[in-house]
Amino acid sequence: MKPTPLPLAVSMGEPAGIGPDLVLLAWKNRKSLQLPPFYIRGDRALFESRAARLGLNVRMADISPEEAVQVFTKSLPIVQTGPIIEDKPGEEQEATARSVVMSIEKCVEDIANGLAAAIVTNPINKAALYKTGFSFPGHTEFLGDLAKKHWPDQHANPVMMIAGPELMVVPVTIHIPLKDVPDTLKTDLIIETARITADDLKTRFGYSDPRLAVCGLNPHAGENATMGTEDRDVVEPAIKKLIEMGITATGPHSADTLFHAAARKTYDCVLGMYHDQVLVPAKTIGFDDSVNITLGLPFVRTSPDHGTAYSLAGTGSVRIDSFAASLRMASVLANPERL
Ligand SMILES: NC(=O)C1=CN([C@@H]2O[C@H](COP(=O)(O)OP(=O)(O)OC[C@H]3O[C@@H](n4cnc5c(N)ncnc54)[C@H](O)[C@@H]3O)[C@@H](O)[C@H]2O)C=CC1
Numbered sequence: 001m002k003p004t005p006l007p008l009a010v011s012m013g014e015p016a017g018i019g020p021d022l023v024l025l026a027w028k029n030r031k032s033l034q035l036p037p038f039y040i041r042g043d044r045a046l047f048e049s050r051a052a053r054l055g056l057n058v059r060m061a062d063i064s065p066e067e068a069v070q071v072f073t074k075s076l077p078i079v080q081t082g083p084i085i086e087d088k089p090g091e092e093q094e095a096t097a098r099s100v101v102m103s104i105e106k107c108v109e110d111i112a113n114g115l116a117a118a119i120v121t122n123p124i125n126k127a128a129l130y131k132t133g134f135s136f137p138g139h140t141e142f143l144g145d146l147a148k149k150h151w152p153d154q155h156a157n158p159v160m161m162i163a164g165p166e167l168m169v170v171p172v173t174i175h176i177p178l179k180d181v182p183d184t185l186k187t188d189l190i191i192e193t194a195r196i197t198a199d200d201l202k203t204r205f206g207y208s209d210p211r212l213a214v215c216g217l218n219p220h221a222g223e224n225a226t227m228g229t230e231d232r233d234v235v236e237p238a239i240k241k242l243i244e245m246g247i248t249a250t251g252p253h254s255a256d257t258l259f260h261a262a263a264r265k266t267y268d269c270v271l272g273m274y275h276d277q278v279l280v281p282a283k284t285i286g287f288d289d290s291v292n293i294t295l296g297l298p299f300v301r302t303s304p305d306h307g308t309a310y311s312l313a314g315t316g317s318v319r320i321d322s323f324a325a326s327l328r329m330a331s332v333l334a335n336p337e338r339l
């Protein structure tokens with residue numbers, strides 16, 4: 001007999017944001033969107049209140065992760081996690097920060113315990129969590145830490161990828177101020193980020209020889225070191241080493257001409273030197289259907305590419321495409337034979 005597939009564990013995200021709306025709408029449209037079974041770790045009262053606000057009739061079931069797959073066809077499976085949360089769309093509540101973090105922790109724990117196939121995270125408000133002592137820049141780094149805790153024998157080095165049907169990008173430096181980028185950007189960091197990207201593109205995405213295009217840092221990739229020396233001194237040596245390692249990498253490319261339609265045909269994934277260099281084109285080209293994927297972990301994590309969108313929470317005006325794509329992508333990545 002074929003074993004029952006494991007469900008996806010979905011974290012609650014920021015309760016004041018659109019996470020609850022996405023979960024409710026996704027479950028309601030699960031058949032037409034062809035979504036795999038998932039359960040949410042969060043507070044049932046919050047989801048009931050948000051459903052009422054949206055005028056959605058959603059049957060919910062308090063369950064344990066083991067029951068999620070069976071329940072999913074008839075009810076939205078909720079694993080009660082943390083205390084009751086008052087539903088206040090768009091209004092941050094300091095008291096909910098611990099529940100937001102706990103939901104992520106418990107989803108990862110479920111994967112480690114063999115109860116969930118992967119985690120799909122709802123958007124968090126990073127600044128709201130920092131205020132209460134959360135010390136990681138975002139999910140990406142937090143999940144790297146949780147991986148070390150639950151899989152101490154496996155090397156975890158989280159890498160952010162935004163992947164859409166037309167463009168896949170990886171920022172080498174992530175959530176740091178722009179002024180800190182040149183000092184943070186090191187040859188070894190570029191090499192390690194590219195190595196993890198190439199590995200995951202092979203093992204999880206099915207590319208036999210992924211082509212990486214590496215951006216320069218400066219305008220015109222430094223214009224022969226006349227507009228900044230980092231491209232010559234930091235980026236070029238990384239590309240040379242990657243080629244020696246057998247990885248197909250080109251660059252440093254001028255970032256301004258790397259994203260038009262013809263250029264996009266020449267590579268499989270772009271490595272950018274900083275967040276906005278590659279997230280701006282990725283979200284411009286594919287805001288509705290791109291997915292944020294954390295590479296370099298011993299488990300699968302996906303998330304929509306957007307944030308908490310406070311002003312849309314509880315209004316019924318959200319697009320669920322990216323969240324739905326995250327659920328489908330998590331299911332495929334966790335079962336690569338489906339590629
Ligand atoms: N994975 C995560 O946890 C992420 C969290 N964030 C957090 O989200 C918060 C807000 O960040 P912003 O830069 O304003 O980005 P945002 O993505 O929340 O909003 C940007 C714009 O896109 C719109 N938008 C976002 N999602 C939408 C959807 N599903 N349907 C329709 N329109 C949508 C918003 O209304 C807004 O106009 C920040 O605290 C940030 O840290 C941002 C990105 C990812």
Ligand SMILES: NCC(=O)COP(=O)(O)O
Binds near residue numbers: 141
């Ligand atoms: N800009 C992308 C983003 O903020 C997602 O970060 P993370 O929470 O997935 O690390």
